[in-house]
Amino acid sequence: MEILQYIFGGIITFLLAFVVGMTFGGTRRKIIARIQNRYGPPIYQNFIDAFKLFSKTSAVHHGAMHYMGPAFLMVSSVVSLMFIPILRDGGWFPNLNFHGDLIFLLYMMVFGSLGMALGAGQTGNPNSAIGVTRGLAQMVGYEIPWIMALVAMMIQFHTTSITGLMDVQLQSGTWNLFASPFAFVAAILASLGMFRYAPFNIVGAPAELASGPASENGGKYLFTMMSSHSVFAFVKLTLFADLFLGGAGNLVELLIKTFLLYMIPVLYGVVNPRYRTEQAVRWFWGWPTVFGIIAIAYAVWST
Amino acid sequence: MDKGKRFDTIRARIKENFVLSQDKIYADKNRLDISVSKQRTPAILFFCKEQLGFIHLMHVGIVDWIEDGTLELVFMLWSPTEKLRVYIRTRLNRENPVMENMDMIWPQLNTYEREFKEMYGIDFKGLIAAEEFLLEDWDGPPPMLRDFDTEAYAQEVFHTRPGREDAQDVREAIIKRSQEEIPDFAKKYSRQ
Amino acid sequence: MNVIFLILILFLVGAIVTAFAGKWSSLLQDGLFILAVTIPAVLFFTQVEMNQLVGWTRGGIHLELGLTPFSYFFAILVLLLGVASAIYSVGFMHGKARKSYYYFNYLLTIMAMLGILFSRDFISFFVFWEIMTWASYLMVVMNGTRTQEIGIKYFVFSAIGAYAMLMAIVLIHAQTGNFLIQDFIDTYPSLAHGRQILIPILLLVGFSVKAAVMPLHVWAPGSYAYSPMSFTSVFSGALSKMGIYGMVIVFVTLLSHLPEGGLIRDIIAWMGAMTAVIATLWAIAQDDARKLLAYSSVGQLGYIVIAVAIGTPMAMLAGLFMAFMHGLFKGALFMVVGAVEKQTGTTDFTKVTGLIRKMPWTFLTALISIIALAGIPPLGGFIGKWMLYESLILSDHYLLVIVAFFSSTAAFLYAYKFLFGFFLGQEEEEWADVKEAPITMLIPMLALAVGSILLGAFPQLILKPINNGLISLGFSDSYGKLWETSTLFNEWGDKVVLQPIIYAIMGVFLTTLAFTYFRNRKRTRYVSTKDISTSGEIPLAHENLTFKENFFQPFLRAVEPVMKKQIDWYYREFGAGLEAIFNFTRRIYSGNGQTYALYAVIFLIVLLLLNGNLFGQ
């Protein structure tokens, strides 16, 4: 029975993540349009796009890995989702492993990129491979400040689990945003790279690379990738809310917090052009890493 | 030095070495026109480039003299030191246009030669280039020759959408509407 | 006769018989070769008893052989890889020259490694160590390519290690009066402080050479890359672990008694970390699969060194677990390279492309092993990485975590390059007729890959022997506490339960795969890799658009400052500097009487000037 409960809860969580991620994506398109002095598509435009992609009636494949690439991506998103406490007290959204471990999560979150990279490689499109090399390089860039922020939190609060960090915030009554501000800054700067919006949209780079790894994928593959990206956006936002903003007691609180967090990469992105790959990598090894080091020093000093 | 004099010395130097069928100086247009046989063309191009300093190949023109039965190639050279131009004209037999490959003198001649080969059917002996350049999938006659009827070809090969038969000449329609006469110089372009 | 002797003698006899059997029949030779590895392996797992010592005394020197739980763990790795690679070798060496030479050296190497693990005294340890070095040296130069450069490098560094070790053994004998390892460990705490520091350092130098720790790693990339691939899987997978074996013993039994032990450990851990980073970056820059894996081996050994140098129980478990995993996946990966080399004749990424449809099983092996290498859950590689990070954080090595994590993330780059280089990308006409590798090569490869999956789900299979070994070295028992239910724990009480994760991953993966596969199944058509959206352009048959040259150029540009000079450069400069000094000294002895007279005068003047200081009051 417990298994059934988990599966049912997992499906509900997935649907929530899907809907929220898609809506946020649509909001982003609307915001970008308004900043560019356009009317913009409706907020639900992403649902229409997704359903259209789903209802495409034909597809091509280049071999077995072409099927597996989107599947790997989905694994990464969904399993990460299962590991993150959505609300402070479970409720309708149970976790597979309520002691979600941050290091496990780190690896789970990069798993998708690598799997998708394999799928993109099989298509034989040179643009895909170029996009993949850029994406992996950028990943090495932003993982450094990100792991620094996480290590700082682990040192400061003596736990490596997300729920542990949430409990710490609940007990002390302050958000980690204030308890370890430098870690928050480093993590947020790293998140700019994680979201891959401008100026770090070097992977897709529509005008240069014809959407990079996705260039041979249409219809059902693109639908899978799009849903997975939406879920993943929700995962990242919820993770940030859990780590730094004390998690959420109910859905409204969660939506407000995640939306505010989401605005940081979005608004940073709309006013920026695109970096070159090595510029992006070095950007992450500049100030974000400095903040990461300060965060670790602060954590060591404060314990 | 006077421009005319400089042209004279250049012409004299060319004449020392080559037999020219025709030569003329257009000092006002800043150019020297010489005509040579096609056998001498590579040599004179080389001479102009190496000895006279006309190191820049500006353009290669081609004229289809259908009335004379010849194709005329015009090599336009420029000397950046003298600031003068030399046009070297040579005529090929239109029925069987054959010439030596000359892209070792200027590498960019290769591009011109490929184009002439496709568009005018000139056979450059020893030209090394890919089969197709501008025209892909073409097996008709060289389309830029004047005796190639492009309209008839288009009618034959491509589907024509019905409804264009009564298409009017825009110029005539406008004139008819505004009750004017077609000027004489324009009449030869008219469809009627 | 004792079974330990029997095993060693079987190997030796097997080596000689196999080498000569080639004269009669190639098939007989292959059969004998496999038997010569498997029979001792079976004997080892069925007959050898733990902690049973056999020894004899000749000329006042007492020698002992025996098996401890700790060496038992390494013996599992050696024999597993040894048998797998032996079966693979039969396929790999089929139709190649100098088969007898190869088989002979292969068996000698395995024997020497087992001998090292059996040795309970320093003399036999050293003798087996040298046999191992020599046999592997002969393998390195076997191909005859770049023998001078590669072979001499390996030889010189092995010699440095061996001399250091020999010196330590002489010192030990001077202290204890015999060569028994256990005696030395017992008397170590009562030694003079200078000796207490000197002996472990000399031993560590000897072991670091084999474990390819940073300043001593120069030999490794070349030697791994240029020996036959079937041997390299043992070379990199098992032989390099002999260095780890020795290091762990030194760390645990000797350095833990020293007040300065922590410092030495930290230095070695940082050396390991630098090895991991630099070797990973160099691996990314390689265009040859063999060299890529060779650098990657050095880098992975770097993690293991970090872990064993930190030396908390969890780090030790992590290091040894990673050592085992590294044997499995790197062995399989070198086998993959060997298979590709055998079927296509080259290992250059820029030449070979699009083999996935030609060699699907080889690709599957490579995929699983690469996922394990990258440390991605749910495969075994992740468990080692998880324990490494947790133990580093718990033992306050914060910067080491960052460095280790950096090189682990950068490892994705070469991991992807490896898979993409051989198997993905556009198919090339030249490789249209490539066939899958023969079955004798596939089975060991796939077996090792299955091992990687198995250890991801049931790490206790190998954590239990590791734990037993560590207990025998004097660690407290952490097995019962930590590993009973496939749950990863740390001391703060955070945990990862492995099996539900695996089910979840498999469930989501299969669901999504089924969706992408069955949705519009009938209207999904296969198109070749030439049929891609390249602005409507049609690549002709001879045009291959696969992106291979300067693969990670943007990343390498970003890390350019670190990679300007290889370590080789420092050694070369050091050599050049020495030469200059020698040149200068040679000039002093000019052979001219007047010059010598001048020296004498200068000496006297200096003497007079310093008179007051030297001989004065």
Add this chain to the structure above:
Amino acid sequence: MQNDSRSQKIVDIIQAYARRHSLWILAYGTGCGAIEIPSTMTSRYDAERLGVRGAATPRQADVLLITGYLTVKTLKRVIRVYEQMQSPKYVIGFGSCAINGGMYWDSYNTIKMLDQYIPVDVYISGCMPRPEAVLSGFGKLQDLIKAGVADGPKRYEENFDWYRANQKKIIKNWNFADYNW
């Protein structure tokens, strides 16, 4: 496409809605009409509010925009791109050149009737059509999708031999793989 069962009908309605409000265009910009696309997409006319959005590659696109004249050489690429697109897919011919050859009516190398070679759903007349006309063209396409008559791939499939014969008539050197359905 239309099925008897009631639930299928609802799905069809939603599908048609999604398809007509999410048109990802692949602008094949060889002709002069390509310059009208940016002004259609950007602030002044903002086609994105109708769900029209640029796609990077044929695999992702729904609408193929042929912006102007097609020579034999570019037609070859257009056919290839069209066949690489995933159905349901639509084609918009753009400007008088695509309709009847326009000013290239007597050129030896320019096709005059696009719909002889690939199925075209909507033509937008003009030389060049202004962005308003382009938007109205998209509106027309949306109407056609709603009415269920924008079935280019189906027509292409049914009359495949006829289309192929026409294509092969002018593309002599046929060197790409035959379409397999």
